[in-house]
Amino acid sequence: MEMDSMEPIPEVPSSAPKMSMVPPIRAALRLRKKFRALRKSHLHLDLSGRRPLDSARSLVHRQLSTDRLLYKSTSNSDTPIFFKFDTPTLEQVSFSNLKRKKKRRKSRVVMYPGGCRRYLPVEHKSKAKRFLLLLIGIICFQILNAIENLDDNVIKYELDGLEKTMQREVFGQKIAMDRIMDLLKDYLATHCHNKPLVISMNGPSGVGKSHMGRILAMHFRSVMDNDLVRQYYVMHNCPKDSDIEACKNEIAEMITDTVTQAEIEEKIPVFIFDELEHMPPPLLDTLLGFFSLNQSNEYLNAIYILISNIGGNEVTKFILQNASSDALNMPHDLHTIIQSSLRQHHKIWNRAEIVPFTLLEKSHIANCFLDELLREGFYPDSSNVERLTGQLKYYTTQGKEYSITGCKQVVGQVNLLHSYT
Structure with missing residues (x-):
């Protein structure tokens, strides 16, 4: 590839501001040197078996087309743009290609034929489940029997x-x-x-x-x-x-x-x-x-x-x-x-x-008298029960009365009623 085959630099229109011809010439010389350096490096890779020649040429053409577009844009702009002629390495190119392939794979949708019916995978019943259910039933029966x-x-x-x-x-x-x-x-x-x-x-x-x-x-x-x-x-x-x-x-x-x-x-x-x-x-x-x-x-x-x-x-x-x-x-x-x-x-x-x-209250002592009177055959007269209950001694504190001797004297008091009758 020679410099004569490159596209001619477009002329700057009369309406655009006038620029000197020194920067375009320098850019062209840099492009030529860059092209030669790339061609030598890629030829060396091709001889060593690492990379084919056509891929190197396509990479160079891609880089040159990018530089041309940048160059055209600079001719129509007022502010200068600094060009960078760094070419991507083989690792970067392969990584970008893999990334694109992954994106393409993810975006693909599986299409089913229109005339086919979709079925869920068939579940094969295991014979071990029957023995498991039998074991659970035996355990439940044993627990119920134990209860x-x-x-x-x-x-x-x-x-x-x-x-x-x-x-x-x-x-x-x-x-x-x-x-x-x-x-x-x-x-x-x-x-x-x-x-x-x-x-x-x-x-x-x-x-x-x-x-x-x-x-x-x-x-x-x-x-x-x-x-x-x-x-x-x-x-x-x-x-x-x-x-x-x-x-x-x-x-x-x-x-x-x-x-x-x-x-x-x-x-x-x-x-x-x-x-x-x-x-x-x-x-x-x-x-x-x-x-x-x-x-x-x-x-x-x-x-x-x-x-x-x-x-x-x-x-x-x-x-x-x-x-x-x-x-x-x-x-x-x-x-x-x-x-x-x-x-x-x-x-x-x-x-x-x-x-x-605990201590027994006065109401509990009354219940003891009533129960003992019924056992001995006396008529459960409430006035008689209150009279017998009042004959015992009590602790009095905070509005409550607790029996000192409990129900121990109840039997003796009821037995005294037999002597009176």
Whole structure:
């Protein structure tokens, strides 16, 4: 390619401003030198096998046409334009070509033939799904069967009847009754356990602890054998300190025989220990040995009811000082007070679920009199009930009256009515 083949430079019209001929000549010389340098470099690439000659020529022609257009534009403008004759490298050209191809590929739309119908891919059903559904059905059936077994185990002990009896015969201790029923329902739902259930009923004298123990003993004797429910009164069974060794052997033999028989019958025995504030420490240590976790299975499936007046004075002071406070936080505070007092007495209460009993109000004492009058066959006269209720002594604080002796004197007062009649 020679310079004679280049297009002639257009003449500047007369209306355009006059320019000197020196810049166009310099530009032409630069174009010629640039062309020669490009041709030599591309010929060298062609001989080495890196790039074909026709692509080099097309690149040179493209660059020359761009320079010509720039040159024409400068001839018609007032301000000078600086020309740059940098040619793109091979890497830049290949990258731009790849970029254009990607854009073209993305812009293409897949066209379907007009006479064909479109179908979704066919899903092949796996045979493993059937076994998976069968396994899920078996697991659901086992869970349902386990739930029914739990219900059957609870029904066997008739805890609903026990709850109704408590609500009918125990007055003023709703929070304690709910706590006892929750513990019994959770424990009696299964037959295998990792520890025995120990319930400690604590509070002042005459508030219904011993009465609650008798209700529990009567109920479980009605649903189980008499030999599986044992009541132990410390002042009656072990009145003297000289009989401590014999009492220890008696307690150990009683618990061993009972839990062995209960394991054979697949039932949970119930032991009720009353007047525990009078039990000597050696007997408490013996009883604590049966509460440990490293025992055989029959000793772990048992219920122990501990009844005592320990912490009763602290409960009385707390209730009299906080008679007008919120009743929602009172069970937690009472539990903390009684627990600290019990731990000072003996470490056996570290294994027990503490259930505090509170003071009874004057209305609760009236209910106790009414229930006892009905039991003895007297006519439930309201005036007579009020008269008997007023004969007892009460704590008076912040507009409330709490009985000092609870319902303990109710039975004696009703028995006096027989002498008058």
